[in-house]
Structure formats: C-alpha cells, structure tokens
Amino acid sequence: MPELSAPIDFSGLIREDDLVACGQATAEPTTLTEALMAQAADLPPFRMMVGPVFSETFFAASANVSFQSYGVIGNARRPAKAGRLDVIPSNYSAFCADFAARRHKADVVLVQLAESVGRLSASLSNDYVIDAARGARLVIAEINPDAPFTLGAEWPADVPIHVRVAARRPPVELASPPLDDVSRRIAAHAASLIADGSTLQFGVGRIPDAILSSLSHARNIGIHSGLVNDAVVDLIERGAVTNAEKGIDLGITVTNQVIGTKRLYGFVHENKAVSVRPTSYTHGQNVLARINRLVAINSALQVGLDGSVNSETLNRVAVGAIGGQLDFVRGANASPGGRAIIALPATASDGSSRIVANVETVTTPRADVDAIVTEWGIAELRGCGLAERARRMIAIAAPEHRDALSAQLRKSAR
Template structure:
C-alpha cells in the first residue's frame, strides 16, 4: 500500500526529493497522485528522467530547480518550474548552510546485508536537506546499488521507511550520430593519456568517451558516471593511476545509467560516490593532474562567452557544474576545459552567435570550443582572433553572416 501523505505535508512545505536516477519513484508517484487532496506545497527537483512529474500535476504543487534538465523541460514549458540560477556546488552548499530550507525529504536508499544504508546513486544535497528537515522518508530499494562514499550518516534522521515497488530509474545512452562522432574526434585530440575526465549527460559526452578506448591511464573525477565509463574501465583505458589523488578510484557525485552500470558500482570499492563539496570543490579539482572538463552549451559567442541556460528568453538548460569544472580544469596542472556543441541547432540556426543572450561561463574562463567543424583554441587570444577562430568552426553556411555581424559591430 502506498504511503498516505495526509498529515505529513503542511501548507507551504518545501518537499525535496532525490534527483535523476536517485528519484524515489514509489514515493514521488504516491505524492503526485495524492497532491490534489493535500495543502499547497513546493517541490524541489533536479534533473528528471522519470515520467512522474508532468504539466498535468495538481496545480497546488509548485516546482523549483537549479536547472531544466531531462523531463523537467515539460514543467518549464508549461511555466510551472521556477529556476534558481546557481552553480551546482553552491546550490548544494546552500542546503548545508540552511539558506535552502527542506521541510520534507524523500530519498531512495540501498541497504546492505548487515543493515548499513547508502544514498546509492547520488550523494548530492539530500543528506544536508535531511539534517534540517521536519520529516525524512526513505524508500529502501533492493535493486539500488550499495555504493561506497555515499554511506548514509548517523546524524541524518530517517523517520519513515517504505519498500520500493519498482527498480531505480534508468537512463540508457543516446544513439550516436555523425555530428556527435565528428565532435568527439576533434575533442579526443585534446585529451592526452593520463588525463582525468569530467563530463555530463548526453550524446556528445558519450561519443567523446566512446572515442577514447585507445587511451591509456585515464582517470575519472566527475559529477556523474554512465555506462560508457564501464566500457573504458573494462577495456583498460581507465585505471585512475595518474590522477594525483584517489589513486585507483573512480570518483563521482551521481551514477546515471542502466542496470549494467548499477551492477558494476554495487559494493565496488574502486568507485566512490562522493559529496558535492568533494567532487566539485575547487581545492580538490586543483590537485588533480590533467583534469579535462567536457561540457556542452546552447550557444557560444564570438568572444567565447558560453550560454548553457536560455534561448529566446526561455530557460531550457542549466548552469549545473559547468563553471565549477571549467575553473577547476583551468587550475589543474595540465588541465583542459572543453565546451563541445553542434555548430547548428535542430531548426537550422547557428549555435555560434555574435553575442550570447545569457552568460553561463564567462569568456575569461574559456579554453577550447569544439564543434563538428574543428577546435577553436581561445585561451590567451584577443577578441579579434577569438572571433576569427570561432567563425572557422561555425557551419559554413553561417560564416558569412557571422563575419558581417562582426564587421557591423565594429
């Protein structure tokens, strides 16, 4: 029987639930189903990869997030998602400082044979949220992997426990296409043996990882890991031997993939699911050898400014950990910060633009921009040279217009 939320949810409560594949679906589905009979409350969500939340959810639920990722786009398109523009590291830290308040926390946990609990697939903000919450409800999922680094701490209370009725959410890899393969080929030229990788969700990061099976002694220190990481480890490309810290250990904040990945990380001491303060912390990232940050964008300006958040004034992306890792890679000995994106949007417009509408990563922090047309090395370049290099990696059909816009601006 589903948990009855009557009496548990109060007027104007902020309900925080696990994000991405760590969403406690048994609990969130029950809450959404019962919402029409509950007082008005606010739901704090992260990336959504389930079908739990839709624009048809009860109108007394208001939604808030640090970005528009996955199925959160449905809520944003319906005007039901309030976005907090924040670096992921700062967003998580704000729960620890109580800047963000949590009244009710819903979390998915794994339990070991001897009763130890683990946050399993994500070691993000829910633990700090739980420490200050009025009520914490844990969904114990026997199919969730028990992961090291994400052990549930004794000072984070659990008031109610329920049994999961379905396995964890999965996110299969997207099929690769010619554009992503071309981008991957260019990006791979910037990744030397012994590099430590950070990457996000999507076709382009997957393509880049799949192009690195020939590499040697790669390391992983990332906001997430996916199924492609298992391939690299099994092929011997990832050894984590030259990272400078955490030798032999793949470090991540979230585990986002399929059952294959979940089986791989289960009770695997060579994988550590660490707190955001460690995975995204500048003092940690600066100690890693040859950290290569691989991130994506909606637009890049001719001056190198990166927009990963909005198009035409509408939020369709996120700051996420992009700036955390760009700056971390710039501080890392031998590090590289790569922004990879298709040169052309699905509607045929150029994603290389004269000026971006929102600046996610400032031009002062940018290193290399990669499209299917090549690499623009921007670090140390003046504005005129940056514009020339950016136009060179735009789609050929847009280069004349960009050059004309540049001349008009001067």
C-alpha cells in the same frame, strides 16, 4: 523502524507551503514521488524541489504543486514549459552548499536508499539530500533492493529517517543515446585534446558518450566527474581507465552521481574502486586544482564570437542549467596540465547557428573559456584577443553561417 509495504498516505504529513526535496535523476524515489503526485490534489499547496528528471512522475502534477530547480534538465522541461518551475540560477556546488548552510531549507525530504547488512547508502547520488535531511521536519526513505550500495555515499548515522517505505519498482534508468555522425566528428576533434594520463569530467548526452567511446585505446585515464554512465564501464573493462595518474584518489573512479542502466548499477554495487562522493568534494575547487591533467568536457546551447558560453536559455526561456559547468571549467583551468572543453554541434535542430555574435545569457564567462569544439574543428581561445577569438569561432561555425557571422562582426566593429 517498521517498513511500510503499502503506498504511503501523505495526508497529515504535507503542510501548506512545505518545501519537499526529493532525490534527483536516477536517484528519484519513484514509489514516493508517484504516490505524492497521485495524492497532491487532496493535499495543501506545496513546493517541490527537483534536479534533473528522467521519470514521467511530474508530467500531470496537480495545480497544488509548484516546482523549483537549479535548471531545466530532462523531463523538468514539462513543468518549466507550463510556467510552473522557478529556476534558481546557481552553480551546482553552491546549490548543494546552500542546503548545508540552510539558505535552502526543506521541510520534507524523499530519498531512495540502498541497504546492505544494516547499513544504508544514498546509492545513485550523493548530492543535496543528506544536508537537506539534516534540517527537515520529516525524512521518508524508499528502501530499494535494486539500488546499488555505493561506497562514499553511506547515510550518516546522525541523520534520522522517520519513515521507511519498500520500493515498488527498480531505480530509474537512462540509456545512452545512439551516436550520430555529428557527435562522432565532434568527438574526433575533442579526443585530440585528451592526452594519456588525463582525468576526465563529463556530463550526460550524445556528445560526452561519443568522446568517451573514442578513447578506448587511451592509457591511464582517470575519472573525477559529476556523474558516471555506462560508457565509463566500457572504458574500465577495456583497460583505458586506471586512475593511476590522477595525483589523488589513485585507483578510484570518483563521481557525484550514477546515471545509467542496470549494467552500470551492478558494476558500482559495493565496488571499492568507485567512490560516490559529496558535491563539496567532486566539485570543490581545492580538490579539482590538485588533480593532474583534469579535462572538463561540457556542452552549450550557444557560444558567442568572444567565447562566452550560454547553457541556460534560448529566446529568454530557461531550457538548460548552469549545473557544474563553471565549477569544472575553473577547476580544469587550475589543474596542472588541465583543459576545459566546451563541445557542441555548430547548428541547432532548426538549422540556426549555435555560434552567435552575442549570447543572450552568460553561463561561463569568456575569461574562463579554453577550447570550443564543433564538428568543424577546434577554436583554441585561451590567451587570444577578441578579434582573433572571433576569427577562430567563425572558422568552426557551419559553413552556411560563416558569411553572416562575419557580416555581423564587421557591423559591430563600426
């Protein structure tokens, strides 16, 4: 099939009310998405399905375009703030499975691929695009020579690619944010819950990076995660990650997405010790329950005094996502020796408490919660009654908010 070097012309390709699905996060095919957004005003109205957005592609999207996503992550906040993003409240595993089951049906799929000796790989993310492509009318692939060829994410021979386009720029990168005192204090508490031989799952951000950075002297750590980042390369090079005691996939770092910089992309390129697996495997409960000492590290916007976790909304506005949090919390709870950690700063940027009497949206139910960590300590909640949970949660709130939380608790008990 010929490869186009000029920008693609989408006229005649996009039909009215088409659902266009594109690769997410660092797997966004920016040569294609930028061309589509540049031409959108001259196209029929269509819908765009996105995941986390780390580019600036959609900042000034035409009014012809509406957006859908399973959450509001990164620069997806722009269309969300403008009231143009419809959030699908779904666990990440279920969101991906819905493409396989055709509950979500993409008409057009835009994907970034790597190529090696005639083979193709989904490269930086093995998420929903392959299943979306199976049922799509049109699949357009951006072949990016700078995208790493990752094992486990090989493009299936039975999924057609209708148009190939040469990438005009390297993949999106996301550098690790600088650590601060609060994230380091949180990390110090969380690290005390992570034993040698644990297998880690974690997300994007300052707190996960701080926790990973604090584990450089750990032994026989494993990785089975929704993503890997540059901090994982540090741990592998220091010998902390061996994947020797996971129980499955021995010696292999398993991930669904690769989110980082050129350093990480070079590390995973044709690396047999890294497997970029589909969501059905990375987030599957039957898989997670087989992993030894799986430690799930996730964050939150708020945690209630009963342990309920909110990672989705503030003031009833969507600003986060369910993502894979509940998948991994339940997987860690089912894992032999596993731990489910929710780590967050005790206060928000405006000084308000992120430990609250009651959360406004429940992402992870209180029945699934294990340990909550802030810079002020650890609240071990598994097996605790509501009164003891409240006491422990107040103890890890910021000191200036503890009296008010105690007063709210007494008021609600009347």
